[in-house]
Amino acid sequence: MSNQRVVAAGGAAEVGAGCEPAVLREQPVTEAQAAELARVFKALGDPVRVRLLSLIASHDGGEVCVCELSGAFDLTGPTISHHLKVLREAGLVTGERRGTWVYYRAIPEALAALAEALRPATVAGAGA
């Protein structure tokens, strides 16, 4: 199979990419927007993944080695790897291999798009 699976599969970034901002409270989201948002929210629907994302996103230098992440949990390597894959496929993080180690990095646009979706409506109808 491919040799570089450690790459985002295009997910959350699309929520606020080329389309409307999709502000949840401004107008009803379309079925497609809801599906995309739910996909990303579901990725965050696990305490381990929330902590993983927080550890990655708040880390100095912007990237963290998997070995450092694994050490923060009472979970086996494969389980951490699984959770990182879910975050990757949701478009929230990317992983890059450097030598023996793999470094993860958050995707700010994806987090911004989510925050945007939850934001209060500008004035209550002024957004139209």
Next chain:
Amino acid sequence: MSNQRVVAAGGAAEVGAGCEPAVLREQPVTEAQAAELARVFKALGDPVRVRLLSLIASHDGGEVCVCELSGAFDLTGPTISHHLKVLREAGLVTGERRGTWVYYRAIPEALAALAEALRPATVAGAGA
């Protein structure tokens, strides 16, 4: 049993209530914060619930009758009721019975707390 189960069980609102703002990207969240955030994110991890919340939160007058919500989906009543219960227990919406009908209303603080958690760090270290 009780007669007024249609009430929030205290969930998301606590994320940003009396404690720290818990900004995901500012510093690593605690295990408790991660658990609470994941609880709410999980509630949003379903396309039906995202649409339900959006329909409720963006509705003129701030409230929507269940009958109106049910009509927007190809799902049975019990299923819609189940999803509304999940949103309620996550602290994202409240339901109030008025006569034969039940009206749902979003809880702005809960949505704001979530958006806050995803917000970019103020300056990148200035928050310390």
Next chain:
DNA sequence: CGTCTATCTTGATAGACATCGAATCAGTGG
């Protein structure tokens, strides 16, 4: 009180998911 409508609860079932152990892949260094 009986009936009708709207909503919720219960019970059952099929599918999804978190977790682990074992095996595999990628790179380093003898």
Next chain:
DNA sequence: CCACTGATTCGATGTCTATCAAGATAGACG
């Protein structure tokens, strides 16, 4: 080339969840 370490994938398993049909509750209305 072989052994070693770090990370991922594969396969299995127990638990959770989305959905529905059937039944129960709450209130309106005769």
